[in-house]
Amino acid sequence: MAGFSFPLTFVPNYTVVGRGYHALRKSKKETHLHKGVDLMAEVGTPVFAVADGIVVDGPFLFAWQYNPPSHAIVVKHGPVTVLYGEIQLEGAKVTGDSVLQGEKIAAVARTGTGSMLHIQVYKGRYVKGKEIDPTPYLNVWRTNLPKEDDAGPRFERDRPDYTSARR
Numbered sequence: 001m002a003g004f005s006f007p008l009t010f011v012p013n014y015t016v017v018g019r020g021y022h023a024l025r026k027s028k029k030e031t032h033l034h035k036g037v038d039l040m041a042e043v044g045t046p047v048f049a050v051a052d053g054i055v056v057d058g059p060f061l062f063a064w065q066y067n068p069p070s071h072a073i074v075v076k077h078g079p080v081t082v083l084y085g086e087i088q089l090e091g092a093k094v095t096g097d098s099v100l101q102g103e104k105i106a107a108v109a110r111t112g113t114g115s116m117l118h119i120q121v122y123k124g125r126y127v128k129g130k131e132i133d134p135t136p137y138l139n140v141w142r143t144n145l146p147k148e149d150d151a152g153p154r155f156e157r158d159r160p161d162y163t164s165a166r167r
């Protein structure tokens with residue numbers, strides 16, 4: 001995962017209780033463990049590819065209880081596959097698209113519980129149920145923040161003081 005970057009231009013506190021991996025989720029019908037990590041962000045916040053890759057699934061419905069519902073895409077980034085969830089359908093990359101690291105691939109959707117980017121991580125290819133803890137990955141990726149400017153989103157890996165200025 002060396003060389004990967006963070007999916008947002010800023011780093012929210014993703015270790016908040018209830019937003020982390022395997023946090024307990026209870027509803028009237030069922031209880032389950034959170035399959036990913038939530039990065040709290042304003043509606044419309046751009047989401048950037050964490051590495052070069054190809055969209056292998058989506059956009060598909062992710063949280064359909066909201067109006068409009070939120071969606072997700074799955075992107076294979078070499079040895080790591082990432083599900084980007086709670087995103088807007090509009091503007092999202094679609095299956096078959098190639099993406100570049102730092103390229104805008106989606107925007108955060110409106111949801112009922114506070115808007116966020118939901119990240120799920122898979123070793124190798126995307127297999128439902130085979131999620132692993134994204135936290136150690138995010139802890140590395142956060143040292144590489146993408147940059148959005150007037151020329152459009154791009155990744156500024158060569159700007160040495162950028163990360164320290166934003167943290």
Ligand SMILES: [Zn+2]
Nearest residue numbers: 036037038118
């Ligand atoms: Zn989540």
